Amino acid sequence: xxxxxxxxxxxxxxxxxxxxxxxxxxxxxxxxxxxxxxxSDITEKAIPPGTRxxxxxxxxxxxxxxxxxxxxxFTVTDTLKTIPVTYTGQLPDLFREGQxxxxxxxxxxxxxxxxxxxxxxxxxxYMPKELADSLKEKGVWNEGKKP
Amino acid sequence: MSAAFALxxxxxxxxxxxxxxxxxxxxxxxxxxxxxxxxxGPDQALLQxxxxxxxxxxxxxxxxxxxxxxxxxxxDDGSLEIMAMGPQDLGLMALTKAFSHWLTAGLPLAIAAPxxxxxxxxxxxxxxxxxxxxxxGSMALSLLASLGAAVTLGIRRGGPLVSxxxxxxxxxxxxxxxxxxxGMTQKPALLIxxxxxxxxxxxxxxxxxxxxxxxxx
Amino acid sequence: MGGxxxxxxxxxxxxxxxxxxxxxxxxxxxxxxxxxQPLVPWLWAVTIGLFATGLIMGWNAPPDYQxxxxxxxxxxxxxxxxxxxxxxxIMAIASATGFIFRHPLADxxxxxxxxxxxxxxxxxLVTGSIWGEPMWxxxxxxxxxxxxxxxxxLLYLGYMAIWQAIEEPQRAARIAGIIAIAGxxxxxxxxxxxxxxxxxxxxxxxxxxDRPTIAPELLWPLLIMGLGYTxxxxxxxxxAIKTEITSRRIRQMRIANIREL
Numbered sequence: 001x002x003x004x005x006x007x008x009x010x011x012x013x014x015x016x017x018x019x020x021x022x023x024x025x026x027x028x029x030x031x032x033x034x035x036x037x038x039x040s041d042i043t044e045k046a047i048p049p050g051t052r053x054x055x056x057x058x059x060x061x062x063x064x065x066x067x068x069x070x071x072x073x074f075t076v077t078d079t080l081k082t083i084p085v086t087y088t089g090q091l092p093d094l095f096r097e098g099q100x101x102x103x104x105x106x107x108x109x110x111x112x113x114x115x116x117x118x119x120x121x122x123x124x125x126y127m128p129k130e131l132a133d134s135l136k137e138k139g140v141w142n143e144g145k146k147p
Numbered sequence: 148m149s150a151a152f153a154l155x156x157x158x159x160x161x162x163x164x165x166x167x168x169x170x171x172x173x174x175x176x177x178x179x180x181x182x183x184x185x186x187x188g189p190d191q192a193l194l195q196x197x198x199x200x201x202x203x204x205x206x207x208x209x210x211x212x213x214x215x216x217x218x219x220x221x222x223d224d225g226s227l228e229i230m231a232m233g234p235q236d237l238g239l240m241a242l243t244k245a246f247s248h249w250l251t252a253g254l255p256l257a258i259a260a261p262x263x264x265x266x267x268x269x270x271x272x273x274x275x276x277x278x279x280x281x282x283x284g285s286m287a288l289s290l291l292a293s294l295g296a297a298v299t300l301g302i303r304r305g306g307p308l309v310s311x312x313x314x315x316x317x318x319x320x321x322x323x324x325x326x327x328x329x330g331m332t333q334k335p336a337l338l339i340x341x342x343x344x345x346x347x348x349x350x351x352x353x354x355x356x357x358x359x360x361x362x363x364x
Numbered sequence: 365m366g367g368x369x370x371x372x373x374x375x376x377x378x379x380x381x382x383x384x385x386x387x388x389x390x391x392x393x394x395x396x397x398x399x400x401q402p403l404v405p406w407l408w409a410v411t412i413g414l415f416a417t418g419l420i421m422g423w424n425a426p427p428d429y430q431x432x433x434x435x436x437x438x439x440x441x442x443x444x445x446x447x448x449x450x451x452x453x454i455m456a457i458a459s460a461t462g463f464i465f466r467h468p469l470a471d472x473x474x475x476x477x478x479x480x481x482x483x484x485x486x487x488x489l490v491t492g493s494i495w496g497e498p499m500w501x502x503x504x505x506x507x508x509x510x511x512x513x514x515x516x517x518l519l520y521l522g523y524m525a526i527w528q529a530i531e532e533p534q535r536a537a538r539i540a541g542i543i544a545i546a547g548x549x550x551x552x553x554x555x556x557x558x559x560x561x562x563x564x565x566x567x568x569x570x571x572x573x574d575r576p577t578i579a580p581e582l583l584w585p586l587l588i589m590g591l592g593y594t595x596x597x598x599x600x601x602x603x604a605i606k607t608e609i610t611s612r613r614i615r616q617m618r619i620a621n622i623r624e625l
Contacts, residue, residue: 006236007236010236010238010239014353017348018349018350020342021343021345021346022342024341024342025338025342028336028342092498092499092500093432093498093501094430094431094499102564117501118501119501119502119564120500122431122500123566124566124567124568124569124577125578126428126435126438126579126582127428127429127579128426128427128428128579128582129426129429133429294542294546298526298539298542298543302530308525308529312522314518314522315515315518315519315547316547318511354542354546357538357542358538358539361542362535362539364535
């Protein structure tokens with residue numbers, strides 16, 4: 001084999017390996033690698049109580065309740081499944097019913113999610129208040145109430 | 148091919164007989180694992196939770212620590228120059244040297260890690276996935292280390308520089324490696340880890356050869 | 365193959381090689397400087413105009429219906445993040461050009477872009493943190509977007525460290541180029557991190573397949589600020605390239621002097 005053929009062969013082998021790598025990534029992407037799990041994920045995968053996870057979804061309308069002291073409870077939903085959450089502490093500015101939220105903690109034995117961190121997830125929509133109000137009047141937009 | 152085998156044999160012999168080879172890497176790994184619970188205090192639950200990640204960080208640092216032996220001594224005594232001038236493909240030589248580094252650092256550590264994991268309360272059912280993930284991931288670590296070592300050839304006090312250069316490239320290996328060691332996203336993470344290793348298998352020797360050539364010019 | 369172009373006849377080649385590199389350094393960069401330097405004052409004027417317009421419009425833009433006044437941080441944060449990625453792309457392209465064509469101008473362009481990119485990245489990280497504290501409820505999380513952006517910052521630092529560590533410019537350019545090209549993989553990861561992983565960071569609002577999801581009165585100042593950052597980088601980069609070319613000439617003259625002695 002001449003040197004040229006050898007180099008050509010190595011180039012082809014290299015490209016083939018890279019193609020396999022790309023294929024593996026594409027195949028793996030079918031399962032999501034996630035920052036947080038949705039309520040559906042959690043019910044489906046039957047995560048054992050006490051496992052530390054992040055739970056993300058929307059705060060369900062009308063589910064927010066203030067308890068004693070700084071204790072709050074609300075329900076996180078992905079419109080299919082819901083999980084009740086309890087949390088003690090300061091909520092971020094963007095926390096609203098109907099808006100995205102990511103909480104960190106663990107399920108207890110009764111299926112209640114005990115969170116020690118609550119992060120508000122902002123969506124990609126930005127608009128002035130007047131526009132949001134008029135959209136809401138027309139019924140095409142739902143802002144959510146500030147607790 | 149036979150030249151690559153000869154080089155592999157020579158590098159393995161050097162790694163086992165010289166100071167700074169497999170023994171040092173294992174020693175460092177052991178030190179890390181022993182110091183961790185002493186520093187954190189006696190919290191078995193906490194240790195169990197962080198054990199997979201801690202083992203990965205120990206692996207990563209041990210590989211990084213031994214990175215400079217991949218090319219440096221050959222560069223110092225001139226044998227790297229002879230290899231570069233010879234008829235063999237320099238990329239293949241770089242691949243061989245990275246492979247011998249993996250055989251003498253990544254492989255023994257990946258085998259030892261789950262056992263040393265006992266010291267930090269690693270769950271028994273996690274041992275096998277941990278070992279498999281580390282076996283696959285450490286290939287990428289050795290290959291990336293070889294790239295870093297080639298890039299910093301001949302730079303005085305290049306050690307900290309290697310860390311700075313290689314750290315960003317190690318981040319994805321660490322993230323997917325820990326995810327592949329157990330938990331709910333084990334399978335996709337393991338696939339991505341394998342993809343990273345395969346991609347580095349092609350790209351790192353090529354980059355390392357280019358860097359060596361630039362340094363020898 | 366091997367490091368063919370050199371070692372056997374290294375001593376014989378040194379003279380003619382250095383002559384060639386002096387020629388290279390003078391020929392094209394001179395034309396480049398003659399072309400670009402007259403533009404610099406005008407570019408400064410455009411930059412200042414864009415920043416003034418963008419900042420005033422941003423100041424007067426209506427507050428967001430959810431974030432209130434805090435939304436204005438966007439006008440500093442988002443263009444900084446865009447610029448950080450743009451600068452890295454420019455740096456990687458310049459590095460690849462320098463690597464393939466061995467052109468000193470491309471090397472100088474890549475080298476001088478890095479510090480600006482690092483500053484843009486740092487600015488994006490800090491302003492994002494300031495926004496995240498009240499809005500998300502945390503200064504920092506290790507989600508995919510934030511982590512990949514942090515990795516970008518490290519890549520810039522590593523790139524600059526290589527230039528610091530290797531004295532000879534040609535060699536430093538070649539080595540730093542390898543790092544720049546290897547790190548380029550991070551750019552698509554940053555861009556698509558919010559789509560591939562469900563991160564805490566919000567998905568793309570402006571550069572997306574359908575129309576932007578920012579109301580026009582909030583979007584315009586953002587776009588003008590983005591243009592302002594781009595022009596600011598352009599004018600700073602041109603000035604830095606000029607400085608780099610000049611300092612290389614001084615270096616080469618000194619070396620030539622020593623050789624004559």
